[in-house]
Amino acid sequence: MSTSASSAQGSIPDLQTRYSGVPARLSQEAVEAKTKLFSQKTVPDSFPRRRTALPPGVSKESFDQAVTELKGALGEGNVELNDKPLVDGWYMEHPNTHDAYHIADQEELICSAIVYPSSTAEVQTVVRWANNHNIPVYPVSMGRNIGYGGAAPRVPGSVVIDLGRRMNKILNIDADNASCIVEPGVSYFALYEEIQRRKLPLWIDCPDLGGGSVLGNAIDRGVGYTPYGDHFANHCGMELVLPTGELLRTGMGAMPGKDGADNPTWQSFQAAYGPYVDGIFSQSNYGIITKMGFWLMPETGHQSYMITFPREEDFEQIVEIIRPLAQKRILGNIPQLRHVIQELAVTGKPRSFWYSGKGQMPRDVIREKASKLPCGDVSWVFYGTQYGDPASIDAQLKIIKAEFGKIKGSKFLFPKDVPADHYLHSRVQVCSGVPALKELDWLNWQPNAAHLFFSPISPTKGKDASLIHSTIAKLHKKWGFDVFPTMCVAGREMHYIANIVYDRADADAKRRATGLMREMISAAAKEGYGEYRTHLLFADQVAESYSWNNGALRKFNESIKDTLDPNSILAPGRNGIWGKRYRGKGWEILAGDKRNLLTDGVSPSLSSKL
Known part of the structure; x- marks a missing residue:
């Protein structure tokens, strides 16, 4: 092992000792991912601080007095001033002080302090303290909302409430009910490993990377790739602290159980009686969720595959074929449709390995490089997974092959048809509820890698999909960025996720990324397409x-x-x-x-x- 790899291994947090760590089964993969990313790092770990942050309208004297009071209530070690050098780190060692992928100045979106409550009652204490002193607070579950702002507060000088460090318990796993209750600091890694430790026949549903908060991702309406991929739709019950410090339970949890116990149907029925209010606490700032229930998927047979398509102009027909297959539930999951440039990026090799020119990578270069990869000289790659018993899967695949076979030159591949290090094997894991790290590799595309997501929603219709794609591609070319489109396609809508990868040490790249985001939002809105999720500055x-x-x-x-x-x-x-x-x-x-x-x-x- 090289010196850099050895150093990386020694510093990566382990899940057995740290709630935000990586499980042992992925320790070597984490080492390799960090080594790749840091091989292109040209900036120091940190710079000398030029400023400190205070809450708006609060003097340093008043703030110091308020912090002393809060330390008295929570304990000296559970309130930290943000007065140390800012370290961007990377996915497994992310900051809770600022946005690791800063698009503004690194010291712009920073907190004044970080608070670590250990219980719902302590969250109430912090919220009441904030009201008493007129200090804005910004709760995060784990701070891995990477690409959308991370743990950074929108108002500089806010106090970050880091719920993950001391509120990271899996409170219950009910194997019969196929459900669980978790605190904010429970990652997909942690939940998966605990289910495996108990040898339960249950799956979780995870996004592309497994280090994020199960609770946090759901309330931001993140998605995964099994039939349980709509994370908020598969939550059931929550406990939360309102902005006044009052406590609320939603769903059946609003009814006490016998002798003061939790209601036995809290994790079984979502709505209870009266208005269904859970939705207003997703993507909002109306409360701090401290406990949340989720439905788990019973394990089942599965088969992942990929289909390649040779021409750019195949795009509309691909979407038109997906729609009825998804509406009829023939497609087993929310599949991904990606452009072939991502086959280059997910190898983990930097852009300079493939092309050293400026501006967008030319299409003929992408074709030539892709021709040497397992996918071949193609334009689009579809990743899908089917579920059930072998006979059901075979029947589903027969229909799917016939439909996509209508596109001339399409090619169907199973995992056994590609090398062991190919991205398809990562899709096998993610689409069967096994959290992974492979998705980090495309970040190595640029030095000092950072990224922004642009995530509009389009109808699952070829003309709509083509319009939003052409708009995004045109604007990427204008602002000098390669286009990395990932479409998560359902029966009636698709999430088009464009990933802007930029060098966070390059001021011009940040300027262009900001300009691109602003123009894409306006251009999409003009056509009637809106984002389902965005970076806090947009x-x-x-x-x-x-x-x-x-x-x-x-x-x-x-x-x-x-x-x-x-x-x-x-x-x-x-x-x-x-x-x-x-x-x-x-x-x-x-x-x-x-x-x-x-x-x-x-x-x-x-x-x-x-």
Whole structure:
């Protein structure tokens, strides 16, 4: 083992000793992933701090007094000032002080302090403290919302509530009910490993990377790839702290069980009686969820595969074929459709290995390089998985092969048809509920790798899909970025996820990435396509784009915010929702905003008057 690999192995957190660590089965893969990423790292681990952050409108003297009070309530070691050098780290060693993939200045979206509660009661204590001192707080589950802002607070100087470090228990796994209850610090890795330790015939559903919070991903409406891939749709019951410090349970949990126990149907039925309120606590800043239930999938037989398509213009026909297969539930999961450039990226080799020119990598170069890979000279790659007994899977595959076979030159491949290190084998794991790390490899595309996701929703129709793809491709070319499209395609809609990979040490790359994001949001909205999720610095523009009836939805969200959070202390600005204390005072970054985030920052000059 090389010196760098040995050093990497020694520093990577282990799941047995740290809640946010990697399981032993992936320790070598983690070493290799970190070694690849750090081989292109040209910046120091950290820079000397130029500034410290304070909550808006709070003096240093007042803040110090408030922090002393909070330390008295939670314990000296459970409240930390953010006064140390900022370290970006990487996926398995991410910061909770700022955005590791900063698109603004590294010291812009920083917290003033980090708090580590150990229980729901301590979360209530922190929230009441925040109200008493008029200090904004920003809760994170684990801080691995990478590509969307990580653990960074939208309002600089907020106090981050890191729920993961001391609230990371799997509270219950009910094998008969195929359900569980977890705290915010439970990762997909941790939940999977515990199910395996107990030898239970259950699957989890995980996104492409397994280190994130099960709870956190669900409330941000993240997706996975088994039949249980809609994570929020497969949650059942939550306990949360409201912005005033009051405690709420939703669903059947609102009814006490016998002799004070939890209601026995809390993890069995989602809605209970009356309005179904769970949805307002997803992608919002209306409460801090401290416990959440999930349905688990009974294990079953499965078969993953990939289908390649030779021509760019095959795209519309591919989508048209997917739609009826998905609507009839013939496709077993939410499949992925990717452009062949990602076959180059997921090898973990940097862009410079394939091409050293500027601007977008030319299509003929992609074709020539892909021709030497297992996929061959193709344009699109479809990854799918079927579930059930062997006879059912064979019947499903027969239909699928016949339908996609209508596209001339398409080719069907099983995992046994490609080398052991091919990306398809990672899809086998993820699509059968085994959390992995392989998806980190494409980050090595650029030095000091960072990325932004642009994630619009399109109908599963060829013309719509083609329009959004051509719009995104055209704008990527304008701003000088390679296009990395991943389509997660369902029967009626598809998530188009465009991944902008940039060098976080390159100011011009950040400027161009920001310009590309702003223009894609506007161009998509003009055609009627909106994002389902976005980076925190673009949340205002995305929220503004949902403007039907003079922005009725946004006004409704603001009304709920003002009612539940009268002091505007909980995560102001998250998902474009601002309380009355901040609203209309220059914090919003809307369409047409000309500020340079690197030089102008995100705080308005009026912030001192808050």
